[in-house]
Amino acid sequence: MELVLAIGIGVLTSCGVFLMLRPRTFQVIIGLSLLSYAVNLFIFSMGRLMVGAAPVTASGTIDPTHFTDPVPQALVLTAIVIGFAMTALFLVVMLAARGVTGTDHVDGREQR
Amino acid sequence: MNTLLDHLVVLPILLPLAAGALMLMFDDRQRVTKAFINVFATALHLVICVMLVVQAANPTDLLAASYPIGNWPVPFGIVLVADRLSAMMVLLASVLGISALVYSLARWHAAGPNFHTLFQFLLMGLNGAFLTGDIFNLFVFFEVMLAASYGLALHGLGLARIKAGLHYVAVNLGASFLFLIGAALIYGVTGTLNMADLASKVATIPELDRGLLEAGAAFLGLAFLLKAGMWPLGFWLPTTYAAASAPVAAVFAIMTKVGVYAVLRLSTLAFGIEAGASAGLGQTVLQIGGMATIAFGAVGVLASQTTARLAGYCVLVSSGTLLAAIGMGNAFVTGGALYYLVISTLAISAFFLIVELLERIRIAGADVLAITLEAYGDDEEDIENDEIGLAIPGALTMLGICFALCVLLLAGLPPLAGFLGKFAIISALFNPHGLTEAAIITPASWWLASLMIFSGFAALVALTRTGISTFWATMSDTPAPVRVIEIAPILLLLGLTVVMTVLAGPVMDYMYVMAENLHSPAIEIGNILATPLVGEVLP
Numbered sequence: 001m002e003l004v005l006a007i008g009i010g011v012l013t014s015c016g017v018f019l020m021l022r023p024r025t026f027q028v029i030i031g032l033s034l035l036s037y038a039v040n041l042f043i044f045s046m047g048r049l050m051v052g053a054a055p056v057t058a059s060g061t062i063d064p065t066h067f068t069d070p071v072p073q074a075l076v077l078t079a080i081v082i083g084f085a086m087t088a089l090f091l092v093v094m095l096a097a098r099g100v101t102g103t104d105h106v107d108g109r110e111q112r
Numbered sequence: 113m114n115t116l117l118d119h120l121v122v123l124p125i126l127l128p129l130a131a132g133a134l135m136l137m138f139d140d141r142q143r144v145t146k147a148f149i150n151v152f153a154t155a156l157h158l159v160i161c162v163m164l165v166v167q168a169a170n171p172t173d174l175l176a177a178s179y180p181i182g183n184w185p186v187p188f189g190i191v192l193v194a195d196r197l198s199a200m201m202v203l204l205a206s207v208l209g210i211s212a213l214v215y216s217l218a219r220w221h222a223a224g225p226n227f228h229t230l231f232q233f234l235l236m237g238l239n240g241a242f243l244t245g246d247i248f249n250l251f252v253f254f255e256v257m258l259a260a261s262y263g264l265a266l267h268g269l270g271l272a273r274i275k276a277g278l279h280y281v282a283v284n285l286g287a288s289f290l291f292l293i294g295a296a297l298i299y300g301v302t303g304t305l306n307m308a309d310l311a312s313k314v315a316t317i318p319e320l321d322r323g324l325l326e327a328g329a330a331f332l333g334l335a336f337l338l339k340a341g342m343w344p345l346g347f348w349l350p351t352t353y354a355a356a357s358a359p360v361a362a363v364f365a366i367m368t369k370v371g372v373y374a375v376l377r378l379s380t381l382a383f384g385i386e387a388g389a390s391a392g393l394g395q396t397v398l399q400i401g402g403m404a405t406i407a408f409g410a411v412g413v414l415a416s417q418t419t420a421r422l423a424g425y426c427v428l429v430s431s432g433t434l435l436a437a438i439g440m441g442n443a444f445v446t447g448g449a450l451y452y453l454v455i456s457t458l459a460i461s462a463f464f465l466i467v468e469l470l471e472r473i474r475i476a477g478a479d480v481l482a483i484t485l486e487a488y489g490d491d492e493e494d495i496e497n498d499e500i501g502l503a504i505p506g507a508l509t510m511l512g513i514c515f516a517l518c519v520l521l522l523a524g525l526p527p528l529a530g531f532l533g534k535f536a537i538i539s540a541l542f543n544p545h546g547l548t549e550a551a552i553i554t555p556a557s558w559w560l561a562s563l564m565i566f567s568g569f570a571a572l573v574a575l576t577r578t579g580i581s582t583f584w585a586t587m588s589d590t591p592a593p594v595r596v597i598e599i600a601p602i603l604l605l606l607g608l609t610v611v612m613t614v615l616a617g618p619v620m621d622y623m624y625v626m627a628e629n630l631h632s633p634a635i636e637i638g639n640i641l642a643t644p645l646v647g648e649v650l651p
Contacts, residue, residue: 020286025278032285039289039296046300071299075248079292082255086288089262090281097278100271106282108275 001049005041012038023111025094025104029087036083040076047072120167121179121194123160124202124239127153132232140225147217150228154210157235161203168199169622178245178643186643187309193245193640196626197450201242201373204454205366207608208461209235211601215465216359218598223268223357230267234260234363241370245640247295247305247332250374254291254339258284261367264360265352276348276355283338283348291335297328308640311381311633315388326393329383333375333394340371340431343405350412350424358468361423365461368427369453372434376446379438380630381637395439399556402436405429406563410570419467419578423460426522429567430456436560437537442544447627448536451620455529455609459521462605466514469594470582473508507594512583514599517606519579523572524564529613534564536620 012034019031047069055070094104101108131153135146168177179192194202213231221227237257244250262284266277299305301321302313317325334345341349349368353361375398383393409428416422433456437449521530541557543549612619629636 020282028282032282035286035289039292042293043296046296071305072296075296075299078248078252082252083288086255086259086281086285089259090285093262093266093274093278093281096266096269097274100269100274106278108271108278 001051005045005049009038009041009045012041023105023107025097025106028106029090029094032090033087036079036087040079040083043072043076043079045072117163119179120160120164121177121192121243122181124157124164124206124243125192125236127157127160128232128236128239132229132236135229135232136226143222143228146228147221150213150231151210151217153232154206154213154235158203158206158210161199161206164194165196165199165203168194168196178640180643180645183645185645186641187304187306190249191245191306191308191640191643192243193308193636194243195629195636196622197373197377197630198242200450200454200622200626201366201369202239204369204457205235205238205242207605208363208366208457211461211604212359212362212465214597215362215601216357218595220268220357220359224266226263227267230260230263231363234264236260238366238370242373245307247298247307247310249305251288251291251295254370255288257367257370258288261364264363265356267360268357270355272355273357276352279348280352287335287338290331290338294328294331294333294335297324297331301325301328306640307378307381308637311384311386311637312641314382314390315386317388317390319389322389326390329378329390329393332378333397336371336374336378337401337435338371340368340375340435341405341428342401342431342435343408343428346405346408346428346431349428350416350421353424353427353464354418354420358465361420361464362461365427365457365464368431369434369457372431372438372453375435376438376630380446381633384631384633386634392441395441398435398439399560400439402432402434402439403559403563405432405435406560406567408432410563410567413567413570413574416574419470419582420464422574422578423463423467426456426460426463426571429571430460433534433537433564433567436563440541440544440556440560441631442540443627443631444540444544444546444624445537446630447620447624448533448538448540450623450626451529451536451612451616452533455521455533455612458605458609459518459530462514462602463518463522465598465602465605466511466518469511469598470515470578472594473511473582507599508583510599511594512579514602514606515579515583517609519572519575521606521609522575524568525572527613529609529616532613532616532620534568538564 016031016033016035016038019027019034022028022031050068053066053068055068055073057067097108098104103110105111131149135149138146177194179194180186181190181192184190209231216227234257237253237255237260240253241250241257244253262277262281265280266273295305298310301317301324302310304310304313314325338345340346353364356364379394379398383390385391387393406429409425409432412425412428413422416425434449434453437445437452517528519525520528524530524534538561541561542553544551544557
């Protein structure tokens with residue numbers, strides 16, 4: 001499972017970085033989205049991977065090895081919300097740029 | 113823990129949040145009401161910040177400086193910390209806030225929707241970033257600040273702002289992801305996100321995990337340095353700042369300082385002398401990167417063709433100086449750098465406001481003309497001037513005086529505080545153990561000192577050129593229409609630097625105690641970890 005997750009994060013990150021460096025605003029926004037998925041998975045994996053374990057502990061004395069770490073799950077929720085909001089904001093700027101400059105190049109003009 | 117004063121630390125965050133939310137209830141047609149609420153909230157905010165600074169300066173009251181949000185016990189809940197540094201930064205933010213706000217009331221606040229709300233949210237994000245003692249909470253406040261700043265950077269729209277804004281948003285989104293990776297790595301290794309708790313755990317990290325921890329810290333550092341505009345991460349900065357409207361750029365002057373603040377806070381707290389094998393992590397990067405930023409900024413200052421861009425490069429020079437000084441890891445250098453931080457932020461903010469007023473009295477393209485005239489020689493020196501004897505209008509004189517003060521501050525010339533700040537840093541570089549003890553001066557100190565002097569010289573040349581082409585070679589016949597509410601904020605900012613020049617002794621003492629505390633964080637770490645909860649009896 002670790003290997004699958006690591007490869008998944010790696011593929012998402014490399015695609016994200018590649019697309020972010022492309023000259024079209026649409027490619028940049030897709031790249032940023034992919035990158036945010038990769039980062040969210042990465043944060044999630046920092047709580048160590050466990051199968052079938054709950055993040056919420058029962059009352060009384062418990063054995064922590066039977067429970068998964070709840071903090072990264074809380075962090076990842078925050079990160080998803082913020083990342084989503086920021087991407088939406090970027091979309092607005094992108095549309096404004098497309099409308100004003102008449103091109104979808106990130107510099108606002110086509111390369112000669 | 114019953115009066116409002118006990119909650120003083122959280123007020124600089126709650127007040128802008130409440131004011132910003134309240135203003136959303138009003139339509140943009142009721143701009144006067146909004147402006148009134150905004151001015152009232154920002155003025156109240158200034159009072160709170162002054163109280164915070166007074167409280168932080170009181171050494172007997174150390175325990176009250178940390179505030180557990182929601183009354184959760186400290187390493188688990190989020191804690192706000194208002195030590196001397198945080199209190200000073202919050203006060204600086206609110207001073208810039210009120211002056212930029214008053215300035216914007218002349219014209220700019222009507223240039224787009226929701227200016228006042230965004231303005232309060234920006235203040236909230238700034239204050240939160242300065243006050244929080246939790247790494248993930250820092251990320252959240254960074255995002256609050258950035259979201260507001262995206263809106264404000266685009267305030268007034270126009271081609272230049274949209275083009276610069278697109279780059280600004282993309283770069284900062286990338287930086288946010290780096291921040292998240294760093295925070296996650298640090299949590300994965302140490303199991304904590306509380307800065308004080310992290311600091312107490314860094315020394316005991318097993319050797320195998322140390323690489324991961326340092327990688328996490330490096331990712332965080334990258335995100336902060338991108339905000340601070342360190343070379344080669346700061347190319348977005350001059351364009352964005354030059355494109356932003358004048359009052360917005362004046363507040364943005366402190367946004368780079370947020371990055372500098374975060375670097376200073378984490379590097380001294382978690383990677384100071386008590387960090388074991390990780391002590392002094394990244395200092396070389398800060399030194400070299402900071403010096404490269406100074407050099408890049410100084411060349412940019414000389415090469416700028418518009419005054420707004422010139423101001424943007426001045427931001428880079430100031431950032432670079434601070435980063436390189438922090439990289440020296442010496443309490444005396446840091447003390448001088450903190451003084452320089454306040455002065456340069458006030459001066460740059462005032463300069464951004466002046467730039468817009470200058471544009472009104474000069475012909476378009478005068479900057480380009482100034483550079484071309486210098487490069488190719490002025491063939492038309494003998495043009496007869498019919499206006500000899502014409503009295504300089506009052507507004508022009510006022511602007512000229514303000515501009516001259518800015519030049520003195522930015523170039524670091526005596527008698528103003530810009531000189532004192534640079535002098536304090538350079539003096540500490542050459543006497544790292546104080547004036548009484550002889551010490552070996554490292555090559556890095558020589559480099560930094562000469563670069564600082566060179567950058568001051570570059571600023572002097574460029575600004576003098578701008579001044580000559582604006583005030584002496586102005587070709588506009590009509591005197592500049594400048595309103596009182598436009599010149600008053602500039603006078604406030606510059607007046608504060610004059611006050612800091614006159615009171616340099618006590619202010620510098622405050623800074624040195626602050627730097628001393630930063631470089632020996634053990635007491636503060638203990639205090640934060642022992643933050644009492646409400647209703648808990650102190651042992």
